[in-house]
Amino acid sequence: MFKFRAMSTSIFTFLTCLVVGGHLQASALSLPSSAKSELSSPDSSQQHVVMISLDGFRHDYIELHKAKHLAKIAKEGVRAKSMTPVYPANTFPNHISLVTGLHPKNHGIVNNRFFDKSRPTKDGYAHYKMGSGQSDSTWITATPLWNLVELNGLKAATFFWPESDARIGGALPTYHFHYSKYADYQQRVDQIIQWLSMPEVSRPRFIAGYFSLTDTVGHDEGPYSERTTAAVQRVDELIGQLYERIQALDINVNLVVVSDHGMTNVDAEQVIAVSTLSIPDHFLVESEGAQVHIYAREKVSEEDIAGESSRLSSIAKGRFIVLTDKQRQERYFEKNSRTGDIVLEIAPPSRFIDTPSGHISKGGHGYLNTLDDMGATFVATGPAFKKGIMLPTFSNLEVYPAMAEVIGIDVFTPVDGELKVLSEALAEKQL
């Protein structure tokens, strides 16, 4: 009996997927006129986008660590002085904002790890941690760029962009890989070129790629170390090689290099162990280094939450802040089921660690997103971009509408990002 029920559930899921798939296809055929015309006739003005993320590549690493290839690409195309990440300046919220144009509270991934009070479990609340979307894609409540591209009737490919192997809204990019940090870097570049060399009918118009090296080393050694220079040089060589190989192709390819956030020094003398804050057991606690998210367990009263909030304020003594409603609003981090009833925020070079004997990295991020050291990188070149443009600092929420504009596809859903500063860098469309 149990077996039969399990089987009918899976058949139901399968049928639902078919219906959803059918619906999506119908939308793609009826909505975007621009995509339709490109599909029906070969078009030499077709634009491709290869967007590569270099994790933790701070906005000034090009000069600081002499990234000569990226410096050359920037000179031949567009570069931002800095790109402001969303709050908190962590990997998963920012990668998802880059490909959805939404604040974390709207795309669902509010930090690298968090609880969700609307999903009670027998011992607390359901817990998200980096990559949980692969087993439960409902954590992500938005349409990523690769799905938007496919909804417009075009193909998309991803090589390790965070959560790009999650079946979001029932869909995956046509070409994708399941994440492994051991996958060879050269293989990623080779695969991107191979995708771009496919015949037009199967060639992806949008490709997302990801390299984690600069973040890993930045945490281990801090942003100014020799090993960080070596990590920057390594990814810079790969980007240089990718650029050269792209230029040898006879199609329009735009290479866009971004990062999710910057990196700053952490002072081991100034860390605070969360265990020393004595947060009572009727709260669940998730420490993310630069924030502590505190969630009241079920049936805990608003008075108890307010009481704990003022107790934490009274013991903070300038070492950290308990975010007020106004501060949460300024950070687009208003209280919801995932952000926490109480949020503690620390400023660099301090950091939260779990226990007094916990590991302390030399470098960190996740802090207030508008701090200079949290600033990310944006460099782009290709036929859709102007040449030799230095842009002032802009929000990474502009990237999604900009990429849709470059590829020439319609955005179906409301986004938080508005194409402002980045529109100055787009070349006039050639008709």
Ligand SMILES: [Zn+2]
């Ligand atoms: Zn990161």
